[in-house]
Amino acid sequence: MKRATSTASSPAPRVWRNWAGTATATPARWCRPRSEAEISAAVKDAASAGLPVRALGSGHSFTAIAATAGVALDLSGWTGITAADTRTGLVTARSGTTLRALNAELGGLGLAMANLGDIDVQTLAGALSTGTHGTGARLGGLATQIESLELVLADGSVVTCSASSRPELFAAARVGLGALGVITAVTLRCVPSFTLLADERPMPVEEVLEQFDTLAAGHDHFEFYWFPYGRKALVKRNNRLSPAGGAAAAPPALPRWRRFWEFEVMENAAFGTLCRIGRARPRLIPALNRFSSAALSARTYTDVSHRVFVTPRRVRFAESEYAVPRESLGHVIAELRRAVPLLPDPVMFPVEVRVAAADDIWLSTAYGRESAYVAIHQYAGLPYQDWFDRFESIVAEVAGRPHWGKLHSLDAERLRPLYPRYDEFRRVRAEVDPEARFGNSYLTRVLG
Ligand SMILES: Cc1cc2nc3c(=O)[nH]c(=O)nc-3n(C[C@H](O)[C@H](O)[C@H](O)COP(=O)(O)OP(=O)(O)OC[C@H]3O[C@@H](n4cnc5c(N)ncnc54)[C@H](O)[C@@H]3O)c2cc1C
Secondary structure, eight states: OEEOOOOSSOOOOOOEEOTTSSOEEOOSEEEOOOSHHHHHHHHHHHHHHTOOEEEEOOSOOSSSTTOOSSEEEEOTTSOSEEEEETTTTEEEEETTOBHHHHHHHHHHTTEEOSOOOSOOOSBHHHHHHTTOOOOBTTOOOGGGGEEEEEEEOTTSOEEEEESSSSHHHHHHHTTOTTOSOEEEEEEEEOEEOOEEEEEEEEEEHHHHHHTHHHHHHHSSEEEEEEOTTSSEEEEEEEEEEOTTSSTTTSOOOOOHHHHIIIIIIIIIIIHHHHHHHHHHOGGGHHHHHHHHHHTOOOEEEEEEHHHHHOOOOOSOEEEEEEEEEGGGHHHHHHHHHHHGGGOSSOOOSOEEEEEEOOBOOTTOTTBTSOEEEEEEEEETTSOOHHHHHHHHHHHHTTTOEEOTTSOOOOOHHHHGGGOTTHHHHHHHHHHHOTTOTTOOHHHHHHHO
8 A cells, every 4th residue: 555645745545546547535534543442432432533444454445445534544554463372373463463463473482374365464453354365165264253342333443352242243244344343452362383285387378177176175275267268278286295294205495596586587587577568568478488388387385374375466467256166167168268358458467266155245256156256357557457357157047245445336236146144234334334434435335
């Protein structure tokens, strides 16, 4: 998230802008609380002034979900682990803690998050509030790792919720879209630190699709990237090494120079250069995309879990992602392959496919069903609307649910039938925030 600074001589209002550059806002007030009491006071002050309030994360949602014209609560001064029990794995962290800082602190305690997405710059509460997920057919999204939450509600009161205390608020607030209150602290169920054996290799797309169920079931964390004009997909299989054995025979961690070469140079600098060429000469994009696909190579290595899950993402892009019933994945990819050659503007970025277990969180994209996640992207500055529209019409056929933090066009009317507990979420919201103190225009669209 970038913030324009104002000076004494130019009292221009501070602008909020998200990472992708797809959303901006000019909050009436900025507030940087450093305690729960200050968060509560900020919410009460906003109510007295008749202003709405949004807590800010790291601005890594592509949608305007965090945007506000009211009070922007910057929680970057509200960070760190406050309690940890290494025996049970229960760890409480302040909501503004970034996942990167959390992973580092957990590592020091011999603990880890059971699953993560592919970046770590989000704040804990920001990532949870939009249903951020990684991959793994036996694992749920990050919010399934929550034991309890502490929130400041619209009246300034502080409440705790868990499966046994205010269970309805808990079912709603774990993926709460920032609509129910300001999360101040999260207690997570962590696991002992673990090592992952990463195996990444290209495979023909047809083979990946034929073996999709076996691959998803057979590996702790399975995903693939498919370049839309290429014939191969990059398949990633990450498996936990048991502490008892296996590590001795496993390949070592990548040396520093190779991590730098592969993640920074090849996946960011070199890929960024190809993207810039494609943006300057869009007709070359299919060939550049085929080249990227053909250049995929295999690597295997081991490392501490978060260093395998997370990679740097320096090339900016726009993204949409939908969760679809696992069994519909083949149909969705087949339709996307048919759609790509007909698009008016070629697609530079790969399609990413991941999996997750069903969960019971009311607005989780994996609520009640084994899910496959299909994410499409386009390089910043290239047209993407036709591609994203076509994608949305394909996933609509299979009741796809959009990631709350990634670009989509669905409104309350379209979302309601997709979520069996949608009305309950709205009821809980009406109870805890009757005046929509935490509202914004994105929430008006998706919640009515
Ligand atoms: C490069 C990139 C890679 C990504 N990779 C993945 C991935 O692998 N998997 C995945 O699922 N998603 C991924 N995302 C999406 C990202 O994880 C989500 O959009 C996430 O919500 C961003 O977190 P944030 O801290 O930036 O929150 P923001 O985008 O700043 O805010 C998100 C929401 O959280 C709310 N919020 C923030 N703090 C609080 C609080 N204390 N209390 C209540 N509400 C709060 C905000 O009001 C807003 O509604 C990626 C995004 C990018 C840009």
